[in-house]
Amino acid sequence: MALPVYASPLERAWHYIYLVICALVFLFLIAPILIVIPLSFNVEPYFTFTPKMLALDPEGYSLRWYDTLLTLGHPAPETPRDGTWWAAAWERATWVQAAKNSFWVGLWATILATVLGTVAALGLSRPEMPYRRLIMALLISPMIVPIIIIAVGMSFFFAKACVAPDSAMGAIFGLFLSEKGCLANSHLGVIVAHAVLGIPFVIITVTATLTGFDQSLIRAAQSLGANPRTTFFKVIMPLILPGVVSGALFAFVTSFDEVVAVLFIAGPDQQTIPRQMFNGIREAISPAILAVATILVVISVLLLTSVELLRRRSDRLRGVTGR
Amino acid sequence: MAEATTELLTTADGRPLKAALAAAQARAKRRAFLLVLPLLLFVLFTFLIPIGYMLKRSFEHDGFASSAPALVAWFEANPDFDPANPPEEAYAALVQDLARMQTERTTGIAGTRINYSVPGSISLFKKGAREAANLTPPFKESLVALDADWARPALWRGMESASHVYTAEFYKVASDMKLTDSGWARGQDKERIYLYLFAKTFFVSALITVICLLLAFPVAHLLATLPMAKSSLLMILVLLPFWTSLLVRTTSWIALLQEQGVVNNLLVGLGLLSNDGRLTMMYNMTGTIVAMTHVLLPFMILPLYSVMRVIPPSYARAARSLGATSWTTFRRVYLPQTLPGIAAGSLLVFILAVGYYITPALVGGADGQLISNLIAFHMSKSNWSLAAAIAGMLLASILLLYWLYDRLIGIDRLKFG
Numbered sequence: 001m002a003l004p005v006y007a008s009p010l011e012r013a014w015h016y017i018y019l020v021i022c023a024l025v026f027l028f029l030i031a032p033i034l035i036v037i038p039l040s041f042n043v044e045p046y047f048t049f050t051p052k053m054l055a056l057d058p059e060g061y062s063l064r065w066y067d068t069l070l071t072l073g074h075p076a077p078e079t080p081r082d083g084t085w086w087a088a089a090w091e092r093a094t095w096v097q098a099a100k101n102s103f104w105v106g107l108w109a110t111i112l113a114t115v116l117g118t119v120a121a122l123g124l125s126r127p128e129m130p131y132r133r134l135i136m137a138l139l140i141s142p143m144i145v146p147i148i149i150i151a152v153g154m155s156f157f158f159a160k161a162c163v164a165p166d167s168a169m170g171a172i173f174g175l176f177l178s179e180k181g182c183l184a185n186s187h188l189g190v191i192v193a194h195a196v197l198g199i200p201f202v203i204i205t206v207t208a209t210l211t212g213f214d215q216s217l218i219r220a221a222q223s224l225g226a227n228p229r230t231t232f233f234k235v236i237m238p239l240i241l242p243g244v245v246s247g248a249l250f251a252f253v254t255s256f257d258e259v260v261a262v263l264f265i266a267g268p269d270q271q272t273i274p275r276q277m278f279n280g281i282r283e284a285i286s287p288a289i290l291a292v293a294t295i296l297v298v299i300s301v302l303l304l305t306s307v308e309l310l311r312r313r314s315d316r317l318r319g320v321t322g323r
Numbered sequence: 324m325a326e327a328t329t330e331l332l333t334t335a336d337g338r339p340l341k342a343a344l345a346a347a348q349a350r351a352k353r354r355a356f357l358l359v360l361p362l363l364l365f366v367l368f369t370f371l372i373p374i375g376y377m378l379k380r381s382f383e384h385d386g387f388a389s390s391a392p393a394l395v396a397w398f399e400a401n402p403d404f405d406p407a408n409p410p411e412e413a414y415a416a417l418v419q420d421l422a423r424m425q426t427e428r429t430t431g432i433a434g435t436r437i438n439y440s441v442p443g444s445i446s447l448f449k450k451g452a453r454e455a456a457n458l459t460p461p462f463k464e465s466l467v468a469l470d471a472d473w474a475r476p477a478l479w480r481g482m483e484s485a486s487h488v489y490t491a492e493f494y495k496v497a498s499d500m501k502l503t504d505s506g507w508a509r510g511q512d513k514e515r516i517y518l519y520l521f522a523k524t525f526f527v528s529a530l531i532t533v534i535c536l537l538l539a540f541p542v543a544h545l546l547a548t549l550p551m552a553k554s555s556l557l558m559i560l561v562l563l564p565f566w567t568s569l570l571v572r573t574t575s576w577i578a579l580l581q582e583q584g585v586v587n588n589l590l591v592g593l594g595l596l597s598n599d600g601r602l603t604m605m606y607n608m609t610g611t612i613v614a615m616t617h618v619l620l621p622f623m624i625l626p627l628y629s630v631m632r633v634i635p636p637s638y639a640r641a642a643r644s645l646g647a648t649s650w651t652t653f654r655r656v657y658l659p660q661t662l663p664g665i666a667a668g669s670l671l672v673f674i675l676a677v678g679y680y681i682t683p684a685l686v687g688g689a690d691g692q693l694i695s696n697l698i699a700f701h702m703s704k705s706n707w708s709l710a711a712a713i714a715g716m717l718l719a720s721i722l723l724l725y726w727l728y729d730r731l732i733g734i735d736r737l738k739f740g
Contacts, residue, residue: 011649022545025538025620030560032575032617033567035585039578047578048585116362123358128351135359137729142370144725146678148695149714152702153373156380156711196369199362257568260680264702277570281577281685290578293571300566304559307566 033297040065040290047287065291069095072288095276095292102272105187106255109194113251116195117202118244122236124203125210136203143200151264154193158183158265178267185267193261198251205250209243209314242314246307253303374718381493381711386436387485390429391420395486406479407504413479414462421455424448439709440492440502441481447472476504493712517697517713524694527612528676532623534616535672536665539623543664546624547631565621573685576614580604580686606688614682619675623668630664667732674724678717 003015043062044050052060071077073094079085090096123129124136142150162182163169170181176188183189217239221231237244259274266275273292280289332340388395393416398404404413424430434448447470458465466473481502484492499515500507509515542561546554564572579585582601590596604610634657642652680695687696694717701710 014649018541019545021541025542026557026560028538028617029564029620032572032579033564035579036571036575039585046583047581048583048588112365116365120359120362123355126351126355126358128348129355129359130352133729135363137725138371139362139366141725142366144674144728145374145721146680146695146717148678148680148698149374149377149718149721150370152698152710152714153375153377154369155702156707157373157376160376192369196366199366253566257570259570274568274570277574278681278685281570281574285577289574293568293574296568296571300568301563304562304566308559308562 036290036293036297040287040294042287042290045286047285047290065287068286068288069093069291073097094271095273095288098271098273098276101187101270102256102274105190105194105270105272106252108191109198109255110248110252112191112195113198113202114244114248117199117247117251118206118240121203121206121210122240125207125213127215139203140200142196147197147258147260150193150196151261154189154261155184155264158189184265185270187270189265190262190270190272193265194255194258195251197258197261198254201250201254202244202247205247206240206243209240213239242310246310246314249303249307253300377711378715378718380708381715382489382491382708384436384485384490384493384708385488386429386432387482388488390424390427390433391417391482391486393417393419393423394482398483398486404479404483406476406483409463409479411461411463414466414473415460417473417482418455418458418462418466421448421452425452425455436485437478437481439496439706440484441475441477442501443472444478444481447478477502480504480506493708494716496709497712497716520692520694520697521716524677527608527693528673531612531615531619531676532669532673534612535620535623536669538616538620539627539668540661543624543627543631546628547634548636561621561624564617565625569618569681570685572618573614573682576610576617576686577605580610580613581606605686606691608687608691610686610688611683611691611693614686615676615679618682619672622671622675626667626671627661627664630661630667634660663732667728670724670728670732674721674728677724678721 003012007015038053039047039049041061041063042050042053043060043064050060070089070093073092074085074089075092076085076088120139124132124139129135159182161184162180163173163177165174165181170177173188174181176186177183178185178189183192217235218231221235222228226234257274259272259278262270262272262275263278266272273296277289277292280286334340334343394413397413397416401413404410421430424433430448430452431445434445437444437448450470451466451473454469458469463474472478484490484502495507497517499510499518501510501514502508546557546561549557577584581587582603582605584605586604587596587601591598591601596602604613638656638660639652642656643649647655677693678695679693680699683691683693683696684699687693694713698710698714698717701707701713
């Protein structure tokens with residue numbers, strides 16, 4: 001925003017104050033995220049900069065906290081790092097297990113939320129959809145209702161949502177449930193909970209892509225002889241794909257970052273990265289947490305970049321100019 | 324024309340056009356609804372039913388009703404008994420139940436249930452149950468000789484109310500009501516922990532909303548008025564925190580604000596603080612407010628930005644050319660146009676802040692806890708019905724705000740980035 005030529009000295013002064021305020025707010029937003037990166041290379045077990053670090057002395061920096069991520073829970077951390085060492089780290093290291101759990105839970109929750117959410121968004125954006133406002137409000141509500149309430153409700157209900165392991169249902173679902181055949185303390189329980197939390201994001205992004213979607217394109221495809229499946233995959237899908245993918249990314253991040261539901265409904269086998277971090281911050285706070293945080297910041301930068309690129313592509317495809 | 328309207332319009336296969344159209348519309352409606360149905364069922368089973376089940380639990384507790392059958396039967400037969408002076412049969416039933424609790428090891432559950440409304444009951448029940456087998460009639464005298472509290476009208480009122488499995492008692496407890504000798508009454512000011520925490524949560528959320536608004540307004544304005552290339556770059560600074568893990572952001576605030584943290588070290592290094600005078604900014608309310616403001620700020624900037632972006636600059640220029648000062652232009656022309664964004668952002672931030680759990684739990688220390696943390700606390704102490712009742716009250720206030728949001732702004736206008 002340029003200052004007009006007729007601005008008085010007072011207005012000029014105010015304009016510069018305004019710019020300084022904006023700069024400070026940006027600093028407030030971004031500094032806490034950037035500060036963890038150098039701190040994670042600290043050689044000392046502190047959460048702050050040591051004099052050596054400030055002097056940019058290489059001795060003040062190390063990768064030891066990243067190493068901890070591989071050695072914590074490792075059965076033989078001191079042995080030479082050959083194939084067996086790495087295999088043991090992959091199978092046993094606490095943080096690696098947490099990362100694997102987070103990844104799989106996130107992946108399945110995302111698939112569930114994206115498929116159900118996209119199909120529902122297609123229905124919701126049809127003009128003839130009945131009770132649209134009410135249903136929309138219901139589907140967005142997992143984002144609004146405090147997560148603690150959802151977690152408490154799920155922890156009550158999932159403990160009761162059980163199937164007998166020797167029944168037909170138990171034979172089908174038993175693999176995904178806990179030993180007692182319940183949703184509580186099971187991978188499926190966590191996946192389902194995270195899918196519910198991701199659904200609002202999918203609904204919001206996909207319906208946003210569908211606003212201004214030309215419904216006559218569907219009729220055109222049908223009049224040219226396409227069956228519903230061809231219409232969906234050849235006409236609708238390419239147009240809404242950017243929205244679907246960014247909704248899926250939102251859902252994945254939601255699951256990847258979620259800790260409250262996990263604390264309430266998961267068992268010891270569903271240790272995820274956020275849960276491990278939460279316990280780490282509460283108990284023995286070590287810079288290993290900062291190493292994980294740094295890795296997560298890098299991941300979020302990558303995700304943000306992909307969502308931005310997708311959004312621009314979507315806007316271009318739909319012919320929306322500008323931002 | 325008049326002739327044409329009298330003749331019934333039909334489709335090619337001879338059906339009345341009106342009926343055919345209605346059928347087609349109903350079919351289209353059904354198809355649209357069928358697309359949404361799978362998700363609705365999924366949300367029903369994994370979201371609505373669990374929350375409904377939680378609300379049921381908030382009205383339900385069988386800890387006393389299931390372990391004191393004789394007394395439950397007596398209360399049922401004598402609904403109009405005088406709690407100030409219960410007859411000997413009631414005491415006899417009580418002693419019989421106490422002996423039963425001792426053998427079945429249910430004293431703890433029963434005592435806990437009464438303890439919600441009449442504090443101090445757990446130890447009373449444990450002592451009574453231990454001695455129950457040795458008591459001799461008349462039971463009234465022997466029980467009162469054991470502990471005078473057994474004759475308290477409040478205790479008898481509490482046992483009467485606990486003999487029903489379904490009760491609204493937990494909502495009364497969660498609104499700081501106490502059972503006294505003459506019935507339910509408001510607790511002393513000092514004892515109002517739950518309503519106090521509710522009030523504190525709402526106050527802190529309002530404070531965070533105001534801080535977010537003050538910080539977000541200039542930034543959103545800058546983003547909305549800068550040329551596209553520059554604002555896209557700056558937008559990344561807003562979106563990156565939005566995409567970064569909440570736990571990462573909380574961790575970094577601990578690193579920044581703790582006693583030996585970066586900010587304190589910087590201030591001491593610059594000579595602004597003495598080494599003994601380090602500020603306590605973490606593990607208290609300050610820590611909660613700072614970290615929550617940081618987490619929620621993007622939720623204020625984004626709605627404000629999307630409103631400010633479409634405000635034409637010509638209005639402000641017109642106001643200036645008509646002689647308004649820059650302050651008047653801002654107050655009378657620009658600010659009113661941003662009100663939809665202010666309302667959307669403020670309500671969203673407030674709603675999210677009221678239900679916050681993780682940040683207060685990690686950086687709040689003892690006095691930075693909010694209502695969600697109290698729910699988690701009671702869950703960890705197995706006070707499930709009380710936790711559910713507090714959660715039910717929180718849910719009611721959130722739904723009210725959500726309804727307001729939908730009324731004022733509309734759910735479908737919620738967007739990210």
